[in-house]
Amino acid sequence: MNESTPSRRVALFVTCLVDLMRPRIGFAAIRALEAAGCEVIVPEGQTCCGQPALNSGDRDHAAALARRTIEALEGYDHIVIPSGSCAGTIRCHYPEILADDAHWLPRAQAVAERTWEIMAFLDEVCGWRPEAARCEGHATYHDSCSGLRELGVKAQPRRxxxxxxxxxxxxxxxxxxxxxxxxxxxxxxxxxxxxxxxEKAAAIEATGAGLLLAGDLGCLMNMAGKLHRDGSKVRAFHAIELIAGMGDGPAIGEDA
Structure with missing residues (x-):
């Protein structure tokens, strides 16, 4: 980052799964964002984004969690999330959930407009590349449904x-x-x-890759669990771990 370029003040929304199951993804996100010249804050008060409630048809609880999350994330230049599904919930669905609330709708829209999936943010907003990252390995990449279809995250992680x-x-x-x-x-x-x-595990094995990468921990836990049950030696990582230079640690499931 050029010294004359002001630092972006970024709120990192960690996500429930990362917080509970794989905190190193959160630390990798911070490392990459700071390397890209961002000031990173992890706002207190963040909990679940409300996605499980929304997917189950419980719109009242989803709306309550949306309001809580909006309050926690307001006031930052950008909100960055290491999950396409959580980012999609905030960016695409918060304005829908709160569409009938005249007070909360504009706040939901303002937060939604500043919300990014982390690899799209690093690529599109920061124009950053991981110059110091190194990982000797053969990998394959799975596109998560929400990141791909709701946010258009496809080429960014590959770049x-x-x-x-x-x-x-x-x-x-x-x-x-x-x-x-x-x-x-x-x-x-x-x-x-x-x-x-x-079917997904069979396709992964067919690539001959030793590493499985993706941008959503839920997908990775599901695929890694199946590969492990099948006796596969493929190791799974969130892509941001490799991008941040943290691909030398335990794979998903190995640190449980």
Whole structure:
């Protein structure tokens, strides 16, 4: 960053899964954002974005969580999230949830307009590349449904990963197909979810890659769990971990 360029004041929305299951993704996000010249704040008061309630049809609780989240995230230049599904909830669905509330709708719209999935933010807003990142390995990449379809996150992570020295990226057959997680879907319909992730695991193995990358921890936990149950040696990481130079630690499931 040029010394004359003002620092972007960024609120990091960590997400429930990252906070509870894989905090190193949050630390990787901070490292990458700071390397891109951002001042990073993790606002107190953030909890769930309300996505599970929204997906289950509980709009009242989803709206209550949306209001709480908006209050926590107002006042920052940008809100950045290491999850396409949570970012999609805030950016695309908060204005819908609060559409009939004259007080909260403009606040929801203002927060939504400043909300970004982290790899799209680093690529599109910051124009940053991970010059110091290195990972000797062969990887494949899965596109999460929400990030891809709601936010258009597709080329951005691949451009960032291309700059990681030593990393080879092989296309995944059906890379845009759901992995079967779907938040509460995998709980409500476990047999269907398992059938979907079985096809995904087979496609991952067929690439010959030793690393599986994606931008949503829920998807990664689902795919990594299936690969582990099948005896696969493929190791799963959130893409931001490699981009931030933190790909040498335990893979998802290995630090449980």
């Amino acid at each position: 960032l990963l291309k700059a990681v020295e030593g990393l080879t990226l092989t296309p995944l057959a059906g890379e845009e197909t759901c992995c079967g997680f779907g938040g509460t879907f995998c709980v409500k319909y476990p047999a269907i979810s398992n059938a979907i992730v079985a």
